[in-house]
């Protein structure tokens with residue numbers, strides 16, 4: 001392909017890509033009067049300048065040259081001289097061919113993008129000469145982009161095309177006159193417009209970019225190299241190079257955070273950028289860097305080495321990622337800013353980085369034992385001694401000394417002791433039956449609470465319009481309970497008679513608090529069932545919690561119940577009313593499973609105290625000459641104690657006391673314990689030791705089943721202790737189960753269904769998974785296998801699955817509730 005063909009190809013490509021036919025307009029109009037005048041003057045001037053040589057060129061040639069040089073006489077003369085009058089001798093054939101006026105073969109672009117030729121001549125046929133500026137713009141490598149992206153064809157031929165015009169005089173423009181091309185601002189968002197954000201890459205471009213990034217990432221020989229590279233980069237980010245010592249001094253005093261504060265303060269004061277701040281600091285130090293001293297002109301000189309930019313110190317995040325590096329010089333550390341918690345050592349990891357206190361003790365004990373043997377066998381070896389010394393040292397640091405045990409025979413101590421009997425009773429009954437008032441009055445009459453206290457409570461109760469609840473407030477001590485006038489949780493108190501120490505468990509009557517009532521019932525030896533003798537109240541109670549509570553206490557193993565027929569003062573101590581209630585409740589209780597010999601009735605008024613501690617003074621009550629409530633309580637024999645069984649104590653409360661930050665209280669259900677004993681807490685599985693204890697509020701060395709004890713524990717964190725947990729003998733631990741079989745009395749229809757499982761103070765979600773059998777109530781033998789449903793009042797064997805593991809074992813009493821109702825209760829098999 002000849003150069004001309006090559007150029008035409010390029011030209012056509014450019015035309016094709018950048019010019020629409022619509023934009024192309026032939027300028028066929030005549031010269032304006034102004035142009036004609038300029039042309040006439042130009043021709044005259046050129047001819048005058050050429051002198052005799054003017055005869056060698058035609059007027060038309062002069063006009064065309066003038067036109068294309070915009071009437072520039074000097075350029076026109078130069079052109080005519082070099083082209084027509086005294087042309088340079090041809091160098092070679094090829095060059096000669098090159099010297100032919102290109103305008104004969106090409107049409108060129110004006111600055112507007114249209115060919116400039118003398119009006120009245122054909123664009124294709126007329127000699128067309130691009131101005132030097134136009135040729136530069138067209139063929140300069142930087143000129144192309146202004147029209148958009150060059151096609152591959154133009155890119156390939158661009159360099160070769162520029163050579164075409166090497167010989168042309170208008171190509172020899174002095175460098176100082178060359179157009180300096182400033183690349184125009186690219187349209188925001190690319191040629192297609194858009195937001196100006198990075199254009200969306202195509203799938204192919206994304207893949208290419210990912211591949212490129214992958215190759216770039218692989219460049220460091222190893223990951224360490226990469227980290228080093230990054231670290232070096234971070235190091236170069238440091239603002240400070242010179243005033244290291246001063247910086248270190250500052251940090252030695254205030255630490256990294258102090259430095260950070262200093263910087264922040266300065267920045268805040270001056271509102272200067274970090275880079276300027278750094279320079280400011282250096283100047284203060286009197287050690288301006290070379291870079292700082294450089295004048296702005298020098299900084300801008302392109303021949304000068306690229307000045308190091310003002311760099312920010314590595315961010316705290318970068319330092320967190322890459323650290324400081326042991327080999328790095330101290331100044332780098334001066335730019336460390338303290339992050340919150342950077343110096344914090346998580347106690348959890350530390351907690352497991354060392355042996356537990358128990359492990360240390362056991363190891364020390366084991367080694368101490370071994371040491372004796374080792375010393376006897378080989379005294380020459382001092383290794384064991386060092387080990388024991390180390391362990392002893394560890395003991396001093398980590399562990400509280402273990403409580404000493406007196407190694408008592410607790411059961412024989414209990415038998416020898418002449419202490420009073422102990423008994424716990426739960427007070428149950430329908431809401432507002434008068435349970436709390438009755439217990440408050442009992443405590444007042446027994447002298448446990450003095451009259452002044454009750455008067456004070458009465459005044460307080462009067463303020464909120466609840467003066468009738470003054471006695472109830474002796475037990476209902478919570479603000480919410482007092483405000484609402486209902487008991488919410490079990491309230492405990494204690495009193496003594498001549499023969500027995502009683503613990504009161506005052507249960508809430510409201511159906512919303514049945515779980516708390518169950519918790520109270522699980523600790524009781526017997527129960528007082530309070531019935532409101534008022535007209536209508538008894539009847540509604542029998543349908544409500546009188547019935548449910550009776551069922552529950554029986555299911556919880558309570559065999560003895562004293563029925564206190566209360567508020568008889570409101571019915572004028574009517575004997576008929578009392579007899580009626582006695583008759584109905586006896587039938588109901590015996591149907592529930594209580595033996596009639598274990599059920600007794602006392603007509604009382606909790607408000608006045610009649611027949612509680614003393615006999616009724618109201619003459620209307622003279623018809624009753626039977627025992628008072630306290631008499632009934634004293635005559636109630638507590639159930640047999642499981643003294644010889646493994647220790648089981650359910651936790652009622654966890655609290656702090658002076659002798660121990662970890663104190664628990666509860667009733668000992670089985671077994672015994674003494675100070676110094678090791679205990680196991682389930683379900684946490686944590687071990688603890690009995691540091692000291694109180695039994696019935698008196699310091700004691702031991703405690704047995706049936707007693708309420710307060711234990712001060714050591715070597716355990718309170719986090720492992722919760723209300724309802726079981727404290728047991730580590731050698732005979734209670735198991736934690738998530739499935740069990742229950743022999744239950746149905747209070748409602750039962751089938752495979754979700755239930756709440758209550759045992760003492762703990763409860764969890766569960767499901768009746770299967771009903772293997774219906775049992776005979778008396779003999780316990782199977783009457784029907786795998787029933788689909790269990791009717792109320794039937795006894796059935798149930799398989800219950802729990803959502804979580806609970807400390808459970810055979811013989812324990814469990815209550816199942818569903819939809820806020822008690823549906824079954826029974827014994828774990």
Ligand SMILES: Nc1nc2c(ncn2[C@@H]2O[C@H](COP(=O)(O)OP(=O)(O)OP(=O)(O)O)[C@@H](O)[C@H]2O)c(=O)[nH]1
Pocket residue numbers: 429430431432433434435436437438468469472485486487507508509510566567568569570604605606607608
């Ligand atoms: N007239 C009379 N009123 C009584 C008697 N006993 C209690 N009351 C009143 O009955 C109301 C309820 O008494 P509480 O002792 O709060 O009843 P409760 O059974 O403990 O209530 P909950 O525990 O919330 O179920 C109070 O206003 C008492 O003054 C009584 O023997 N005679």
